Amino acid sequence: MGAILGLYLLTFLLVSPLAFSERCNPKDKKVLLQIKKDFNNPYLLASWNPDTDCCQWYCVKCDPKTHRINSLVILSSVPDTNLSGPIPPSVGDLPYLETLEFHKLPKLTGPIQPTITKLTKLKWLEISWTNVSGPVPDFLAQLQNLQFLDLSFNNLSGPIPSSLSQLPNLLSLRLDRNRLMGPIPHSFGSFKKPGPDLYLSHNQLSGPIPASLANINPTRIELSRNKLEGDASMLLGRNKTTQILDVSRNLLAFDLSKVEFPTSLISLDLNHNRIFGRIPAGLTAVDFLQGFNVSFNRLCGEIPQGGRLQTFDVSSYIHNKCLCGTPLPPCK
Numbered sequence: 001m002g003a004i005l006g007l008y009l010l011t012f013l014l015v016s017p018l019a020f021s022e023r024c025n026p027k028d029k030k031v032l033l034q035i036k037k038d039f040n041n042p043y044l045l046a047s048w049n050p051d052t053d054c055c056q057w058y059c060v061k062c063d064p065k066t067h068r069i070n071s072l073v074i075l076s077s078v079p080d081t082n083l084s085g086p087i088p089p090s091v092g093d094l095p096y097l098e099t100l101e102f103h104k105l106p107k108l109t110g111p112i113q114p115t116i117t118k119l120t121k122l123k124w125l126e127i128s129w130t131n132v133s134g135p136v137p138d139f140l141a142q143l144q145n146l147q148f149l150d151l152s153f154n155n156l157s158g159p160i161p162s163s164l165s166q167l168p169n170l171l172s173l174r175l176d177r178n179r180l181m182g183p184i185p186h187s188f189g190s191f192k193k194p195g196p197d198l199y200l201s202h203n204q205l206s207g208p209i210p211a212s213l214a215n216i217n218p219t220r221i222e223l224s225r226n227k228l229e230g231d232a233s234m235l236l237g238r239n240k241t242t243q244i245l246d247v248s249r250n251l252l253a254f255d256l257s258k259v260e261f262p263t264s265l266i267s268l269d270l271n272h273n274r275i276f277g278r279i280p281a282g283l284t285a286v287d288f289l290q291g292f293n294v295s296f297n298r299l300c301g302e303i304p305q306g307g308r309l310q311t312f313d314v315s316s317y318i319h320n321k322c323l324c325g326t327p328l329p330p331c332k
Contacts, residue, residue, distance in 0.1 A: 086110030
C-alpha cells in the first residue's frame with residue numbers, strides 16, 4: 001500500500017508542479033501576464049507561462065525571502081525583436097520592484113508611464129536604446145529611493161526638469177543621446193553632495209553651464225556635443241575629486257590660464273570650443289592623467305614641460321591659435 005501511495009504522490013508532483021513549488025505571489029503573476037498581453041505576447045517573453053512559477057521566468061527576479069518580484073529587466077540582444085508598443089501602465093502594479101529596465105528594444109515607443117511613480121521602492125530605472133519619446137517627466141522626482149536613472153539613447157525631447165535635483169539618493173543620471181533642449185537646470189547645483197555622475201552629452205542643450213554646479217563634486221561629468229556657452233571652470237578646482245570631465249564640441253569660451261585642476265583627474269577633454277589663454281603649469285601635477293585633448297580651441301603659449309603633458313600626441317593640441325612646444329613644434 002505504501003508503494004502505491006508513493007507512486008500516486010510522485011505522479012501528482014509531476015503533473016502539478018505548482019502545488020508544491022510555486023513561490024511567485026499570485027498578484028505579481030497576474031500583473032506580469034497583463035504586461036505580456038499588453039506587449040502582444042512577444043517571443044521574448046515566451047517563458048512567461050501561467051502554468052509555471054513566475055520567479056523562474058526570463059527577465060524576472062523574486063526576493064528570496066518574500067518571493068515578491070523585485071526586478072524586471074526586459075532586454076534583447078536581437079535587433080529585430082518583436083516586442084513593440086508603449087510601456088504598459090501595468091508596470092506600476094509591481095509594488096516591490098527595486099529594478100526596472102527596458103534595454104535595446106527599438107520598437108518600444110510612446111512616453112514614460114506616470115504609473116511608474118507607484119514604484120516607491122525603485123532604486124534602478126533604466127529605459128535605454130529604445131524609441132521612447134516625449135519629455136523627461138517631472139514626476140520622476142517622486143521616486144525618492146532612486147539611485148540610478150538611465151534614460152540614454154532614446155528619442156526624448158524638451159527641457160531637463162529641474163525637479164530631478166530633488167532625488168536625494170541619486171548616484172548617476174544618464175540623459176545622453178537624446179534630443180533634449182534648453183539649459184542645464186540651475187537646481188542641479190543643489191544635488192546632495194557629492195552629486196550624481198552627470199551624462200548629458202549628445203543633446204541640443206544650450207546656454208551657460210550654471211555656476212551652481214561648483215557646489216557639487218561628481219566623479220564623472222560628460223556634457224559633450226551640445227551648444228553650451230561661456231564658462232566651464234566651475235566644474236574644476238583644486239579641491240574637487242572629479243576624475244572624468246568631457247565638455248568637448250560646445251561653444252565654451254573662458255580663460256584656461258586661471259583654472260585649477262583636481263589631482264584626481266584621469267581624463268580631460270575640452271576639444272572643439274573657443275577656450276583661450278595658456279595651458280596652466282598646474283596640469284603637470286596631475287599624475288594619473290590618461291586622456292587629454294585641448295585641440296581646436298584658441299590657446300596660446302608654450303605647453304608646460306613635465307607631468308604627463310608630453311605623453312599625448314600632436315592630435316591633442318592641434319588647431320589652436322599659437323600653442324607651441326613638445327609635442328608641437330618649438331616656440332619661436
